[in-house]
């Protein structure tokens with residue numbers, strides 16, 4: 555098989571409401587770049603990347619001379635062509651290499667008549683459990699609905715998400731408001747669902763001292779882990795010395811150098827594997843093997859996905875022997891998807907691993923057209939800016955918190 559064509563399409567897909575995080579906001583939509591690799595047998599493999607609010611179309615198109623004529627089965631060759639570790643000091647293409655790996659695996663699965671999970675060692679489970687992933691949210695400016703800022707709003711959101719999707723694990727994404735305020739809301743969330751698991755993630759925005767203070771305050775709760783309370787391996791190590799809650803990361807262990815450092819001197823107990831951050835599904839599996847050896851936990855991280863990347867997360871989740879936590883996904887905050895059949899349905903807090911050959915999903919061409927048009931109209935958004943606080947940016951460690959009493963709704967084009 556040979557790759558004969560590459561198409562890249564940027565889409566803007568609406569969210570229920572703008573999602574707030576420590577460094578800014580997803581402005582009521584996800585901007586994602588879809589990739590289609592066509593092969594000489596007529597098959598089309600799908601990939602996806604994005605998350606920072608910007609299009610990656612031109613970077614992908616620039617790789618046409620490298621990709622056309624390449625055999626999608628030669629994945630290791632492709633890794634060095636696209637993301638050689640020293641060449642990457644100039645052009646870091648990790649996420650692009652990931653999206654192309656997804657499309658190649660999709661092509662191979664379709665050509666060989668098996669789901670991607672079967673190319674990766676074979677699935678150990680048919681369904682992958684997910685966490686509720688609660689965000690602080692601005693209201694949708696048009697409907698006035700969807701705000702999550704107060705304890706009452708958070709609990710109302712989490713109850714509805716659990717009733718609708720069946721989540722048994724609840725994650726709160728913090729780092730937006732003063733830590734003591736977020737602690738109060740995290741405690742309220744845990745108390746609301748005493749039989750369920752909880753986890754908290756302030757996106758690495760605290761000082762080590764603040765991380766220790768918060769970590770000690772939540773000891774004894776039903777925590778899966780405390781995720782990235784502070785940035786940097788050294789800060790995580792200092793926190794871990796003083797806090798009896800496992801620490802997880804998707805920020806300071808995102809490559810094999812960092813994984814080696816973490817194996818030699820543990821900074822994080824649980825490594826959150828992101829199929830784009832690590833450069834593909836296969837690097838995540840290799841990392842999971844290292845984690846298995848050193849008895850570190852693993853889980854599946856979400857960097858803000860549509861159905862194509864979600865499929866990669868499901869195939870990964872299906873084959874990880876050491877998956878001992880529910881996966882994260884932003885997916886249930888989306889209003890729609892670009893895959894045939896629309897949004898994948900949750901059942902009992904789980905998503906089914908697709909069974910059709912390859913990634914097991916198809917594009918809905920009408921939806922792609924609609925949301926590509928939306929992207930042309932709306933353009934990029936600044937992931938690291940807050941539409942409610944123009945001119946603001948977070949420090950590290952941060953002390954420029956949002957005011958929990960501020961109930962204004964920013965106007966965002968949509």
Ligand SMILES: [Mg+2]
Nearest residue numbers: 755781782804
């Ligand atoms: Mg995180």
